[in-house]
Amino acid sequence: MNDLATDNLFDTDFHSHLTRLRELSASLEVRGGWPEESWQTMCDSGITAWFIPEHFGGNPQPAQVTSIAYIELAAACLTTTFILTQRNAAVSRILSSDNESLKSELAHKLAHNDIFATVGISHLTTSRQHTKDPVLKAIPNESGWLLQGEIPWTTGVEAADIIVTGGIQPDGQQVLIALPTNLPGINIQPAPRLLALNESCTTSVTLDDVRVTSDMLLVGPCENVLAAGSTGGVTTSALALGAAQNSIRGIQTEAEKRPDLTPTAMELSSDLESLKSTLRQMISAPEHPTNGEERETLRKKSNSLVLRAAQAWLTASKGAGFLETHPASRAVREAQFFLVWSCPQNVMAAALAEFSCVSITR
Template sequence: MTHPEFLSQPAPFDTPDFDTLLADLSRHAAQVDQNATWPEWQFSRLADEGVLGWVIPNEYGGSEIDSEMLIFGYERLATACLTTTFILTQRNGACQRIAGCGNVELKAELLPNLCTGRLFATVGVSHLTTSRQHLTQPAVQVEMADDMFVLNGQIPWVTGAKPADYVVTGGTCEDGRQVLIALPTDLDGVSMEEPSSLLALDGSLTGSIGLDNVTVDQHYLLAGPVEGVMSHGQGGGTGSVATSSLAVGLAGRSIALLMHESDGRPDLRDIVEPFAAEWSNLRFNLYSAARGEATPDTPHLTSESIRQRANSLALRSTQALLAATKGAGFVSGHPAERGIREAMFFLVWSCPQPIVTAALREFACLVD
């Protein structure tokens, strides 16, 4: 089986059925965006094609593909429907945390049903990593009582909060230690707030979850109590190449549409070719990083460098598409205007301060 030269191996999912899945997702992407609808049908298609098993260990029914293949899958899916793919990354983050924990009983209970799509899990951990850590009082306070944890506070920025059966989340104890749990959303005291209205990806139903004296059995403990609980176990980190792969996928979609526009407009070819070359080079770097090939002598393979360039390319290529499509691209529902809004998402999603600073410097034309 042949494979793209930027990959080290053929993708196990690179089949005609997967191509059909991508076409299906692409065909319905505008509807998901404009109607702000939860992509339930899209996730049933992901389940049908085995995508939901990508991060699930084999013993629980999954395929557990390696990092390079996972990144490739995310990129291709993001080209078709960014909303669905973003939700998938949050769901996969939850699955990876569950699969990577030492709670054997809980893994056997949840992972097979997560693999088939019978259960949906998501993550709510921004308050444990980058969000609200500056506050004197933790966003979620935890009191330990016998074999129980009592949670109070608010979990911000939870994608798919309302549809979720479980939320991988946590909080901070009085002594500063933290716990990570798989929170059942049907427990007393758990309240789902209305999803925020967003610039893009409204279909992700991202909102906050309130916790009012929520008592959670130790059965659902994934990690802790320990300081810096998010540094323990498995899961994608802030600014990881997984996040960048979605930006690369969005850029690829915009560049492909620019190429289509240039077929009948020779004046665009000088514009499209540099974009295509930059995208190709970035993909080589992305997959080299995914394979762990970065060294101190390859600063262009750091996750920070790749994220900065992926963000920049997504922003510039989507705006170029709008300029090329003119008034038609400015009409709500056109791929150009949707792409521009989606590109803005990468300025705020898991975006560490060095990436934000790099973007601001580029906007101010202060790039070296």
């Protein structure tokens, strides 16, 4: 079931890969572990080249296409699409580097899926901001830096050749590094069980005196290594909308047998279409002065919709939906992810306000 805009944007090859991702997604949690086949499907579709310039061997597509693709991909398989976003976050940081030789080497390999890169930068943005000591220290030495500490979160690290990560020097300046995962002293911790998305293989990495040479430097030393190359984009909202779309389709399927569910399906669907249209407008005017604020509003509304849609699907599915193996049950668990993933203070505050608001009339 694809809307008209989506049909016009993508070819049949994209749709066949989407179908395959959806099929594989159904048993992802049962199989467990790194979703090799799903990730291979993503690579085979050519999508991984969309985010890399042509001169590095990529096949760049406009944001209008990639954002709508993110929605469709997330509706088909949230786990694999989330992995793609983390890989693309690494790609975007590599592409924004002034280290031309490193950029060229990594970008070519990434364009051809010869390597997999991920990102471990949350300790510079949203994670552990209340701790006094830097989570990851970068001590300069004659050949580069000695890294000591931890990368608290990194997705797909067991499959990764490179982790784009940041360390803090004793003088407070930051460095952003393309860290090869095979260096001595890098210890990938066993992945902890998560509420959902376990197959993203997200875990922490400890670094015990890891020697990294200066040829792996992407940005810095400077005050805020993440200032350059930040997409500040709408990807998180696009994924939330995709997950909501999956739940709404579930309700629509139930409504075919039970017309009493039709108004719910229609309400949620209209909410979804309106947010998709906001997203499309924002992408077509990325330099609009109020765009930052609008992006945040879109994220708040997308978060609210993905949670409501999943709960509505569970409600409509009744007790059967409560089985761990039911897709509605999984959708409810996956929807919670948007409450914690890359969640700025204002988005968190909006969610807390929504949860604490008494809206039921007694």
